[in-house]
Amino acid sequence: MANLHSSDTHNDHRVALVTGASRGIGAATAKRLAADGFAVVVNYAGNREAADAVRSDIEQNGGQALVVQADVSNPSEVKRLFDETIDQFGGVDVLVNCAGVMDLAPIGEMDDATFDKTVAINLKGTFNTLRQAAQHLRDGGRVINVSSSVTRLLQPGYGPYAATKAAVEAMTGVFTKEMRGRDIRVNAIAPGPTATELFLEGKPDHVVDHIANLSPMERLGQPDEIAAMIAALAGAHGGWVNGQTIHVNGGVI
Numbered sequence: 001m002a003n004l005h006s007s008d009t010h011n012d013h014r015v016a017l018v019t020g021a022s023r024g025i026g027a028a029t030a031k032r033l034a035a036d037g038f039a040v041v042v043n044y045a046g047n048r049e050a051a052d053a054v055r056s057d058i059e060q061n062g063g064q065a066l067v068v069q070a071d072v073s074n075p076s077e078v079k080r081l082f083d084e085t086i087d088q089f090g091g092v093d094v095l096v097n098c099a100g101v102m103d104l105a106p107i108g109e110m111d112d113a114t115f116d117k118t119v120a121i122n123l124k125g126t127f128n129t130l131r132q133a134a135q136h137l138r139d140g141g142r143v144i145n146v147s148s149s150v151t152r153l154l155q156p157g158y159g160p161y162a163a164t165k166a167a168v169e170a171m172t173g174v175f176t177k178e179m180r181g182r183d184i185r186v187n188a189i190a191p192g193p194t195a196t197e198l199f200l201e202g203k204p205d206h207v208v209d210h211i212a213n214l215s216p217m218e219r220l221g222q223p224d225e226i227a228a229m230i231a232a233l234a235g236a237h238g239g240w241v242n243g244q245t246i247h248v249n250g251g252v253i
Contacts, residue, residue: 013039013064015089016234017081019072019129020099022050024196025146025230028223029096030054032231034063038094041066041085045099064089072099072125082132094234095133097126097145097168102198107159115160122164130175140183142234145172147190149249165190169245176243185242187233192249194221215250 016033020026022044031054034040040058042065044051055065066088070081085092101121103114126145133143148165150158169188176186193199193211199220200208212220229248232238247253 013037013089014093015039015041015085015091016094016096017041017043017085017092017129018096018098019043019070019081019125020045020097021054022047024098024198025191025194025223025226026096026098027054028227029098029230030065031057031061032224032227033094033096033234034058034065035061036231036235038234039064039066039089041068041081041089041092043068043070043072043081043099045069045071072097072128073120075128075131078125078128078132081129082136086136091138092133092136092141093138094142095129095137095144096230096234097129097143099125100146100198102161104157104161104202106157110160118160118164122161123167126168126171130171134175134178137182137184141185142238143172143175143179143184143186144230144233145169145186145188146230147172147188147245149190149192149247149253151190152247152253172245173243185233185238187238187241187243188245189226189229189233190245190247190249191226192221192247192252194223194226196223215252217250219250221248221250 016038018026018030021030021042030040030042042051042054051067055067058065068081068084070077145168147169150162151166172188
């Protein structure tokens with residue numbers, strides 16, 4: 001169910017659709033793109049309260065926001081997400097795929113349900129939004145898929161998660177070529193360890209400290225730092241960056 005809140009509902013803004021925008025990197029990205037002048041679609045799967053808080057923050061700072069619930073693993077819900085965005089804002093110029101899950105376990109110990117959920121959301125979810133973007137993204141648009149530096153770090157316990165993110169990077173390269181002739185740039189961004197609820201959940205302090213110290217910067221990244229790079233790719237300064245996976249990780253690899 002969509003919920004549009006703004007004092008200005010004209011459809012003359014560039015429009016950014018951010019999946020998984022109720023928390024973490026997605027929330028920071030939605031706020032940053034709104035500050036940069038985009039009308040922003042705040043997509044969420046289950047936490048309406050958090051999504052509304054992001055929308056409220058955007059509005060209080062003079063931006064436009066549309067809150068739309070959709071499970072990205074469900075093709076019909078993703079179609080509705082795009083339809084509602086176009087109905088309210090007139091089109092889609094930027095797609096940012098932030099929705100994801102990170103349920104970790106050694107490969108030999110992971111159950112089928114966890115594996116299937118990881119693939120459904122991280123990989124199929126990105127496929128579902130790219131398929132809609134191929135049909136509906138306006139010429140000159142941008143796509144930024146969120147991968148992860150785990151595709152290079154390859155730590156124990158991250159097998160299926162790393163595999164889905166590597167697949168996202170592969171789809172990014174293919175989709176770049178499929179958008180030939182439409183002036184659409186397609187890139188992936190691969191954050192390193194970042195201080196989000198998704199990353200911190202379930203990790204004891206000593207594990208977090210160890211991971212933070214892997215970087216020469218000796219700290220975790222912050223969601224706003226990842227959002228800043230996404231915003232650069234979505235904006236005018238990203239015009240000659242296409243088909244790339246950009247690692248933003250403080251030098252951890």
